[in-house]
Amino acid sequence: MATLSIEDLAVGFGGVAALAGVSFEVRPGTITSLIGPNGAGKTTAFNAITGYLRPRRGRVAWDGAALTGLRPCDIARRGIVRTFQKTSVFPALSVRDNVMIGLHVRGHASVLAILGGRRAVREEEARLAAEAESVMTFVGLAHRRAEPASALPYGEQRLVELAVALAAQPRLLLLDEPGAGMTGAERERLIELIRRLRAGGLTVLLVEHDMRLVMGISDTVIVLNHGRVIAEGPPAAIQAHPDVIRAYLGTAARA
Amino acid sequence: MNGLVLGGTYALLGIGLTLIFGLMNLVNFAHGEFYTLGAYVTFAAAALGGAHFFLAVAAALVVGAAAGALFERVLLAPLRDESIDTTMLVMIGLWIALQNAELLGWGGVAQSIPHPFPTAPIVLGPVSIAPLRVFVVLTALALIGLSWLLIQKTRLGTAMRATFQDRETAALMGVRIGRIHTATFAFGSALAAAAGALLGSTFIVNPSMGDLASLKAFSVVILGGLGNLAGATLGGVILGIAEELGAGYVSSGYRDAAGFVIIILVLLLRPSGLLARSERIG
Amino acid sequence: MRVLAAALGALALLTLPWWLANPYHQHVVIMAGIFTILALSLNLLLGYTGQLSLGHAGFFGIGAYTSALLALRGGWPFWLALPGAALTAGLAGYGIGRLALKVRGAYFVLVTISFAGVISLISINWMDLTNGPLGLPGVPAPELPWLSFRTKRAYYYIVLAAAALAYLVCHRVVHSRLGRAFLALRENEPLAESVGIDPTRTLVAAAVISAALAGVAGSLYAHYTRFVSPEVFLFIYTVTMVIMVVAGGKGTLSGPVVGAVLFTALPEALREAMAWQWQMLAYGVLLILLVFFLPRGIVPTVAAWRR
Numbered sequence: 089m090a091t092l093s094i095e096d097l098a099v100g101f102g103g104v105a106a107l108a109g110v111s112f113e114v115r116p117g118t119i120t121s122l123i124g125p126n127g128a129g130k131t132t133a134f135n136a137i138t139g140y141l142r143p144r145r146g147r148v149a150w151d152g153a154a155l156t157g158l159r160p161c162d163i164a165r166r167g168i169v170r171t172f173q174k175t176s177v178f179p180a181l182s183v184r185d186n187v188m189i190g191l192h193v194r195g196h197a198s199v200l201a202i203l204g205g206r207r208a209v210r211e212e213e214a215r216l217a218a219e220a221e222s223v224m225t226f227v228g229l230a231h232r233r234a235e236p237a238s239a240l241p242y243g244e245q246r247l248v249e250l251a252v253a254l255a256a257q258p259r260l261l262l263l264d265e266p267g268a269g270m271t272g273a274e275r276e277r278l279i280e281l282i283r284r285l286r287a288g289g290l291t292v293l294l295v296e297h298d299m300r301l302v303m304g305i306s307d308t309v310i311v312l313n314h315g316r317v318i319a320e321g322p323p324a325a326i327q328a329h330p331d332v333i334r335a336y337l338g339t340a341a342r343a
Numbered sequence: 344m345n346g347l348v349l350g351g352t353y354a355l356l357g358i359g360l361t362l363i364f365g366l367m368n369l370v371n372f373a374h375g376e377f378y379t380l381g382a383y384v385t386f387a388a389a390a391l392g393g394a395h396f397f398l399a400v401a402a403a404l405v406v407g408a409a410a411g412a413l414f415e416r417v418l419l420a421p422l423r424d425e426s427i428d429t430t431m432l433v434m435i436g437l438w439i440a441l442q443n444a445e446l447l448g449w450g451g452v453a454q455s456i457p458h459p460f461p462t463a464p465i466v467l468g469p470v471s472i473a474p475l476r477v478f479v480v481l482t483a484l485a486l487i488g489l490s491w492l493l494i495q496k497t498r499l500g501t502a503m504r505a506t507f508q509d510r511e512t513a514a515l516m517g518v519r520i521g522r523i524h525t526a527t528f529a530f531g532s533a534l535a536a537a538a539g540a541l542l543g544s545t546f547i548v549n550p551s552m553g554d555l556a557s558l559k560a561f562s563v564v565i566l567g568g569l570g571n572l573a574g575a576t577l578g579g580v581i582l583g584i585a586e587e588l589g590a591g592y593v594s595s596g597y598r599d600a601a602g603f604v605i606i607i608l609v610l611l612l613r614p615s616g617l618l619a620r621s622e623r624i625g
Numbered sequence: 626m627r628v629l630a631a632a633l634g635a636l637a638l639l640t641l642p643w644w645l646a647n648p649y650h651q652h653v654v655i656m657a658g659i660f661t662i663l664a665l666s667l668n669l670l671l672g673y674t675g676q677l678s679l680g681h682a683g684f685f686g687i688g689a690y691t692s693a694l695l696a697l698r699g700g701w702p703f704w705l706a707l708p709g710a711a712l713t714a715g716l717a718g719y720g721i722g723r724l725a726l727k728v729r730g731a732y733f734v735l736v737t738i739s740f741a742g743v744i745s746l747i748s749i750n751w752m753d754l755t756n757g758p759l760g761l762p763g764v765p766a767p768e769l770p771w772l773s774f775r776t777k778r779a780y781y782y783i784v785l786a787a788a789a790l791a792y793l794v795c796h797r798v799v800h801s802r803l804g805r806a807f808l809a810l811r812e813n814e815p816l817a818e819s820v821g822i823d824p825t826r827t828l829v830a831a832a833v834i835s836a837a838l839a840g841v842a843g844s845l846y847a848h849y850t851r852f853v854s855p856e857v858f859l860f861i862y863t864v865t866m867v868i869m870v871v872a873g874g875k876g877t878l879s880g881p882v883v884g885a886v887l888f889t890a891l892p893e894a895l896r897e898a899m900a901w902q903w904q905m906l907a908y909g910v911l912l913i914l915l916v917f918f919l920p921r922g923i924v925p926t927v928a929a930w931r932r
Contacts, residue, residue, distance in 0.1 A: 364731070
């Protein structure tokens with residue numbers, strides 16, 4: 089099983105250092121949460137890990153191989169899939185088509201085969217359609233399969249996002265504030281889904297502000313502030329950590 | 344010296360377009376048509392209306408601004424939240440409609456604008472230049488200077504710059520984005536009309552003159568960097584001088600290719616333009 | 626019910642030269658067929674990947690000239706010249722596709738216009754190759770040992786076959802993972818990348834297929850009119866194509882077909898009544914009205930009504 093290791097990662101915009109040299113590891117089969125006050129650099133870390141931002145310094149390695157410098161699509165093909173902080177779906181397309189796009193790397197039909205209308209292509213399409221059904225059923229969206237993604241209520245759109253990411257069969261899933269804007273019931277659903285994913289062998293790294301969610305499901309919690317790691321450990325230790333409490337003083341943690 | 348005549352007017356075209364393209368995120372295919380409009384207004388006022396030449400040129404500026412404001416309110420304001428593809432299509436439609444309206448109205452025959460300058464060239468050392476061209480260069484410089492002043496020193500200019508850099512924050516600070524759009528489009532169109540009046544007087548006026556003008560305006564904008572006034576000025580001058588120098592070496596048929604080639608080369612090699620300062624994200 | 630309508634439609638198309646015997650009408654139908662292929666090809670870029678390519682006349686022209694030159698200078702028969710044209714145009718599409726990597730949106734539009742502009746100027750000025758503004762007359766009509774396709778009736782079937790093939794190709798692409806990748810890039814590129822879609826390869830594929838189809842249309846045009854001149858690069862052709870796709874319905878398969886038929890038949894019908902400039906003026910106004918009132922195009926709007 090593969091480990092994600094971040095070594096001395098630094099990202100800057102102009103004169104601002106969004107990440108000032110961050111190092112941590114995400115062990116396989118665990119749920120790790122990245123928390124910290126706003127502007128601590130959490131989404132920046134996601135962007136740097138998944139190739140959307142080029143770091144100034146440092147190394148990101150997955151399964152021993154370096155990821156730094158690769159394009160997002162190449163990183164995705166290595167099994168690392170992320171979601172986005174702002175709801176990100178393919179708006180005009182149906183839920184089913186959204187998920188089918190997520191299945192892109194699971195298909196292998198070449199352009200020539202597609203143009204030639206070969207039977208292997210048709211068979212692959214049928215297989216992918218069945219996969220899409222099972223992913224939609226897993227997240228609980230099968231009843232919405234034909235509706236355009238943009239027409240769904242907010243909480244369900246976030247589930248579409250999750251379904252799209254899962255369809256790509258990640259080995260490491262990066263979730264950027266998956267619970268934001270969800271109702272209590274939806275959040276409970278989400279926690280359940282993430283637990284089931286871990287049980288299935290998936291490694292999860294998530295950014296969240298909802299402390300109940302974080303402390304409830306994480307194996308490890310990493311705390312960022314001002315672009316640096318200030319604490320790392322199991323939830324109980326983090327909750328009692330003086331530096332963490334200090335960092336959050338004045339910031340109301342959403343419970 | 345002729346390079347400066349061309350360069351100055353190209354700079355005017357470029358400044359107008361770079362503001363429109365940069366601030367409003369609008370691919371203004373109709374830019375050349377305001378150029379043509381300016382030329383025809385000057386022609387109409389001077390040749391048909393008998394107005395004094397300078398007045399005719401001023402009229403071109405005014406009509407350009409008014410037409411710009413009108414089209415912006417009617418066609419562009421309702422589409423403000425649409426994607427760039429949509430607005431692009433509208434501008435293409437406007438371009439075709441305007442050009443053919445002009446074809447129908449004025450006919451395809453080229454016209455020339457009467458002007459009060461003597462045709463005998465002024466000789467300054469090794470350089471001889473027609474007085475009209477001196478006027479063109481001076482007017483162009485004056486308008487460029489005015490544009491600078493507007494953008495840098497006035498409240499409107501500051502609001503425009505703010506909207507260009509960060510639209511949301513500008514709106515939050517009380518800038519009326521709608522008004523800025525109208526003002527920008529009107530201003531840019533006025534400059535294009537002025538360029539048309541100037542070059543139309545130097546050469547001739549016909550309904551399709553705007554096509555090349557549009558192309559050159561886009562080349563200048565890309566050369567100088569989007570939204571970059573200094574870049575547009577510099578780019579315009581460079582293009583003008585390059586065309587004049589090149590005329591000796593390259594057959595005239597390929598001369599117009601300069602604009603196209605610039606666009607392709609710059610976008611390939613240095614997409615943010617010659618003088619770009621701002622970082623591109625994504 | 627739909628199957629019956631489709632069968633009747635196919636029958637009508639197959640027997641068309643018999644019930645539409647007027648050669649002028651047949652000419653219009655042939656041109657509509659050629660433009661259908663063009664509109665379908667542009668739709669792949671405009672409608673599906675969301676890239677507005679305004680240089681499509683460039684691919685059309687490259688196809689026309691390549692086919693004509695292969696036939697006239699190289700003595701190639703039509704049946705080889707056409708694939709040659711498709712290949713050459715496809716190569717040009719490859720170049721444009723790689724360029725699209727670097728620039729998107731408005732800049733991409735400008736690059737495509739410049740591409741068409743440069744090609745146009747080359748065709749006008751490179752006399753040795755293209756005979757400049759005089760053009761290339763005498764492009765041979767397609768021939769088989771027992772049959773010449775000089776007549777409109779015969780040529781109609783070639784165009785029909787080509788258009789059907791083009792439709793089939795587009796249908797296959799659109800309903801495949803490649804087609805879904807196109808849509809993904811159009812709808813949300815960063816999200817598409819996050820699930821492993823390679824924007825480079827996808828856009829290049831779209832550009833190559835699109836350009837090759839346009840090249841086919843060019844070749845068909847050259848061997849039909851039997852004369853090729855730099856006029857094929859006129860911007861008006863690109864604008865017409867854009868209107869066809871946008872009015873018909875971009876991002877659908879039948880939209881471009883409807884648009885092509887409509888906007889080939891319409892100008893011909895109006896030709897008697899109006900001068901060319903009035904038509905162009907109407908086009909310009911129409912484009913604006915379409916954007917305001919029928920932004921999704923005819924086919925999707927009708928489909929929405931029926932629901």
